[in-house]
Amino acid sequence: MSERVVVRRRPEGVFYGVLGSLAFVALCSWLLISAHSGDLEAWVADSRRGWFGYCAIWFGLVLFGWTGWASLKDISAVLRGRAQLEIDESGFFERDGSRERRFRWDEVSAFELHIPVRKLHAVTPIIVFDILDGEVGVWGRLNLSCAGRNAYLRTGYDVEASELVGLLNRYRNAALTIGDVSVPSSS
Numbered sequence: 001m002s003e004r005v006v007v008r009r010r011p012e013g014v015f016y017g018v019l020g021s022l023a024f025v026a027l028c029s030w031l032l033i034s035a036h037s038g039d040l041e042a043w044v045a046d047s048r049r050g051w052f053g054y055c056a057i058w059f060g061l062v063l064f065g066w067t068g069w070a071s072l073k074d075i076s077a078v079l080r081g082r083a084q085l086e087i088d089e090s091g092f093f094e095r096d097g098s099r100e101r102r103f104r105w106d107e108v109s110a111f112e113l114h115i116p117v118r119k120l121h122a123v124t125p126i127i128v129f130d131i132l133d134g135e136v137g138v139w140g141r142l143n144l145s146c147a148g149r150n151a152y153l154r155t156g157y158d159v160e161a162s163e164l165v166g167l168l169n170r171y172r173n174a175a176l177t178i179g180d181v182s183v184p185s186s187s
Contacts, residue, residue, distance in 0.1 A: 005171075007157045007164065009083040009096070014075045014156070021068030028061035073097035085157060085164075087171050089178075094153060105175040107133050111168045113161055114147045125161050127153040127168070 077083040077097035086093040091104040109130040116123045128149035131140065140150035155161040 004086060004088040005167065007085045007087070007159050008081065009078050009085075009154070010156050010158060011075060011078045012156070014071060014078050014083075018068060018071040018075055021064045021071055024064040025061060025068055028057050028064065031057050032061065070098055085153065087168065089171070089175055091175075092168065092171075096154070103131070105172045107131060108151070108172070109149075110172065111153075111165045112149070113165050114149070114152070116147070125155055127155060127161060127165055129153070 074083065074097035077095075083096045086095070091102060091107070093102045094100070109132060111127055111129045113125050114128040115125040126147065128143070128147045129151055130149050131151045136144065136150045143152055144150045153164075155164070157164060159167070
């Protein structure tokens with residue numbers, strides 16, 4: 001497998017993230033404007049929300065404003081064609097609006113498709129794997145507790161997630177059988 005494969009992200013998923021963040025920012029802004037349009041202390045005292053609710057609205061505004069900014073960076077990368085996954089015989093390179101990272105095949109375990117269990121809404125599957133070398137940071141421990149593996153790849157590429165898992169595993173297995181690298185297939 002000496003050819004290089006480039007898989008680009010689709011803009012739909014990123015676009016929905018931007019819309020959701022902006023809608024929540026608009027809601028928080030409207031609540032804050034309505035609270036500040038009159039007597040603020042009377043608004044807090046008359047409502048059941050209290051000061052905790054008032055602070056929660058500010059927190060939501062900051063949090064979803066930040067995630068909206070990050071989503072705008074992602075959609076900018078998708079629209080410019082920068083959000084992609086490059087796969088070749090030496091490893092893979094993930095480029096997105098917020099991160100760029102490169103892994104060799106002997107640094108990662110086999111790939112799996114993880115579908116989180118949710119009862120109230122549909123979920124997006126993620127491609128999970130383990131980084132075999134180096135220290136697992138806070139995000140790696142969080143991924144480990146949520147998905148059972150310490151790293152993930154986003155889905156939403158031009159190729160279906162299950163096909164992408166198969167492609168990644170084929171390239172990884174081919175690279176590891178050609179080289180004299182002995183790496184466990186999964187942990």
